[in-house]
Amino acid sequence: MSFPALNIDINPDMKVEVHTTTNRGFTPEEIAERCASKIISISDSANPAIQAQAHAFRQHIVKVLEFYMREAINSDRTTVYNAILDSGNQELAELIRRM
Amino acid sequence: MAFNGNFMCTSFKKELLYGVHDFDNSSGDTFKIALYTNSASFNAATTSYTTGNEVSGQGYTAGGGTLVNVDPTSSGTTALTDFVDETFSNATITARGALIYNTTPNTTSISVSTPTVVVLDFGADKASTNGDFTIVFPTANASNAIIRIA
Numbered sequence: 001m002s003f004p005a006l007n008i009d010i011n012p013d014m015k016v017e018v019h020t021t022t023n024r025g026f027t028p029e030e031i032a033e034r035c036a037s038k039i040i041s042i043s044d045s046a047n048p049a050i051q052a053q054a055h056a057f058r059q060h061i062v063k064v065l066e067f068y069m070r071e072a073i074n075s076d077r078t079t080v081y082n083a084i085l086d087s088g089n090q091e092l093a094e095l096i097r098r099m
Numbered sequence: 100m101a102f103n104g105n106f107m108c109t110s111f112k113k114e115l116l117y118g119v120h121d122f123d124n125s126s127g128d129t130f131k132i133a134l135y136t137n138s139a140s141f142n143a144a145t146t147s148y149t150t151g152n153e154v155s156g157q158g159y160t161a162g163g164g165t166l167v168n169v170d171p172t173s174s175g176t177t178a179l180t181d182f183v184d185e186t187f188s189n190a191t192i193t194a195r196g197a198l199i200y201n202t203t204p205n206t207t208s209i210s211v212s213t214p215t216v217v218v219l220d221f222g223a224d225k226a227s228t229n230g231d232f233t234i235v236f237p238t239a240n241a242s243n244a245i246i247r248i249a
Contacts, residue, residue, distance in 0.1 A: 008107065008247070011237075011242065016197075016237065018194075020230060023229045
């Protein structure tokens with residue numbers, strides 16, 4: 001009796017994506033899209049009705065992620081604002097607050 | 100000399116049988132991803148990290164970025180592992196591909212100190228200018244995960 005060989009190789013269709021930006025960071029929308037793709041994977045061969053439901057759920061997840069990412073950004077900005085203010089640089093702190 | 104596809108390094112497959120690599124999230128080895136220009140020439144025969152043709156620029160340090168391991172798991176009869184997406188922040192770099200390599204391997208049975216895992220071809224030059232350069236790994240499932248044993 002022979003054993004089948006273990007297959008360890010890269011899927012030829014495997015794709016590592018690279019996302020880049022110029023003179024800015026990623027927006028909450030861009031990151032939320034990437035995050036949702038990590039959470040939800042929708043098979044092309046799934047039942048069309050289930051696919052549609054999954055896509056609708058994914059869009060909802062994207063919106064929730066966007067919202068809470070903005071919350072986190074704003075909250076972090078408040079922390080940064082106070083840290084800069086405490087260091088005595090009121091002008092820079094004000095610039096951060098207005099972002 | 101150029102990138103011509105993704106490769107799982109043959110030496111890596113052999114090293115798995117020697118127990119060289121540990122992908123555990125909390126207690127595993129430290130894997131890094133180094134970026135290269137299209138002048139680099141890597142394939143399945145690539146065995147260790149090299150500085151030749153590695154990119155340089157703001158936001159990038161030679162050797163590349165440290166990856167966060169995702170605990171190995173299984174799906175059906177396939178075992179798989181993954182890495183958290185890697186971002187080089189505020190970077191001004193152009194890269195065509197990358198090498199993932201182990202910086203803390205079990206060297207009991209091997210002579211190289213930075214053995215490679217995979218060669219990644221981005222398909223085209225990717226550039227960031229005073230921005231973020233993010234490598235997004237494929238979905239970690241039995242069909243697409245970056246490292247799978249079926």
